[in-house]
Amino acid sequence: MLKKNFLSILKVAAVFIGTIVGAGLASGREITQFFTLYGFKSFIGIIICGGIYIYAGSIISKISIKYNLKSYNELITLVSPGFLGVLIDFITGFFLVSSSAIILAASGALLKQYFGVSIWVGIIIMVCFSILTLMKETEGLIGINSFIVPCLIITLLIIFMLYVFFYNDSITISYLSNIPSDKKYWLLSALLYAGFNILCCSGVLVPLSSEIKDENILKKGIALGSLGLTILCVFINAMLLLNKPYITLYEIPLLYIANRFGASIQIALLAVIWLEMFSTEVSNIYSISQTMKQSFNLSFRKSMLIILAIAIPISQIGFSTLISVLYPAFGAVSLVFLGQCIYFYYKNFK
Numbered sequence: 001m002l003k004k005n006f007l008s009i010l011k012v013a014a015v016f017i018g019t020i021v022g023a024g025l026a027s028g029r030e031i032t033q034f035f036t037l038y039g040f041k042s043f044i045g046i047i048i049c050g051g052i053y054i055y056a057g058s059i060i061s062k063i064s065i066k067y068n069l070k071s072y073n074e075l076i077t078l079v080s081p082g083f084l085g086v087l088i089d090f091i092t093g094f095f096l097v098s099s100s101a102i103i104l105a106a107s108g109a110l111l112k113q114y115f116g117v118s119i120w121v122g123i124i125i126m127v128c129f130s131i132l133t134l135m136k137e138t139e140g141l142i143g144i145n146s147f148i149v150p151c152l153i154i155t156l157l158i159i160f161m162l163y164v165f166f167y168n169d170s171i172t173i174s175y176l177s178n179i180p181s182d183k184k185y186w187l188l189s190a191l192l193y194a195g196f197n198i199l200c201c202s203g204v205l206v207p208l209s210s211e212i213k214d215e216n217i218l219k220k221g222i223a224l225g226s227l228g229l230t231i232l233c234v235f236i237n238a239m240l241l242l243n244k245p246y247i248t249l250y251e252i253p254l255l256y257i258a259n260r261f262g263a264s265i266q267i268a269l270l271a272v273i274w275l276e277m278f279s280t281e282v283s284n285i286y287s288i289s290q291t292m293k294q295s296f297n298l299s300f301r302k303s304m305l306i307i308l309a310i311a312i313p314i315s316q317i318g319f320s321t322l323i324s325v326l327y328p329a330f331g332a333v334s335l336v337f338l339g340q341c342i343y344f345y346y347k348n349f350k
Helices: 002-026 029-034 036-066 072-079 083-115 119-134 137-166 173-177 186-212 215-241 253-261 263-296 300-311 319-349
Strands: none
Touching (some): 002 029, 002 137, 002 186, 002 263, 029 036, 029 186, 029 253, 036 186, 036 215, 036 319, 083 119, 083 263, 083 300, 119 300, 137 186, 137 253, 137 263, 186 215, 215 253, 263 300
16 A cells, blocks of 8 residues: 555656656756746745745645546636636636647657658657557556656756766856846746746646545655756756856757767757657646536547647747747736635635
8 A cells, every 4th residue: 555655656746747847848948048047046946936836736636636626627717717717717728739739849840950851750750649648548648757757857867967077166056156147036937937837737737636536645746746846957957057158049958068978968868858848748738638528528539639630730839939928928827826726725725
């Protein structure tokens, strides 16, 4: 029983990490925009994010279990009734569909850049693997994250350890604290980042909570996942901070850092980024399909195919455009929703 619970905690942690990480974080793009450009205080922002993940994730799981919620749509309707809830629901759906479309485009661009094949090869491969995984619904989501997340952690730790080994003189608190910041309002940026990640993650947390129905396992899994994310983000941020301003010139900042450690490390990082694209794609489609299943009384598989049919034609928007424009706007909406979740929780649980 103890072993089974421990494995369940690890699975929840893996799904939590896999849903939040995505290609934006694995590539270093998100960390650069939301943290690194704010200098040394960005580390404080990352730690605050980790605390918000644990706190908000636990609240969402408790609400989901108590009210037997099946999708993020039901959570929004419960916590934010009225026009504001409808608006948040629409924006969340729009964001998840847009994100799915961008990931398809990014997958195509990645394979085209490094193998010289048509962009549609990468898109078709991503679509096919997503369909195969999602046919197993929640079991498929847990399965792919249980494989991808360890690969991500191992690859990023290897890159960080190599960096420490070759550049140990520069990785000190005194050195990092003297690197100038490019932007102000680091706390607002950290809150926006935490906000949109929590709302995105709710699309997976809500149905997962309704299936597991064990607050203790969910709470520990979310806490473990948040701790793992925080440590990874600290490592990535330290390397990116030490490579300013060059990182701002690259679509994949971590690849610029990995280039100095040989072709095998570059290939490993590219593989992890593609796998994280895949993980996020599956999580996004899973979230929207669960909502469509509840709202329109469609089967999960029909909902999944409809979402992919919508995402494929609009998969030509730039990857960096999504992160620089859509993410902060979605983060602002997410903070409002997060405040409503906290208010609802203390009103009905205390």
